[in-house]
Amino acid sequence: MHPRLRTLLAVPAALALxxxxxxxxxxxxxxxxxKLNMGIAVANISLNFAHEMVLGAESAASHEGNVNFKAVxxxxxxxxx
Numbered sequence: 001m002h003p004r005l006r007t008l009l010a011v012p013a014a015l016a017l018x019x020x021x022x023x024x025x026x027x028x029x030x031x032x033x034x035k036l037n038m039g040i041a042v043a044n045i046s047l048n049f050a051h052e053m054v055l056g057a058e059s060a061a062s063h064e065g066n067v068n069f070k071a072v073x074x075x076x077x078x079x080x081x
Contacts, residue, residue, distance in 0.1 A: 042054065045072075
């Protein structure tokens, strides 16, 4: 499989895992205010692919409602950051 294709397939899978990890049974899940906390960390927030991932996740969070969303990442490629 081509490396770019693997990367493109890995992104939605990672987002699905994040969403599944935040899902609860409905009784007491979501913290004190009942909202789901969801976030995404990217290696470089200024790269086009990372920006598109953040926009997609923000859109999903706003469509779902009742979701606290936060995106983090350095403005340049810096692995340790």
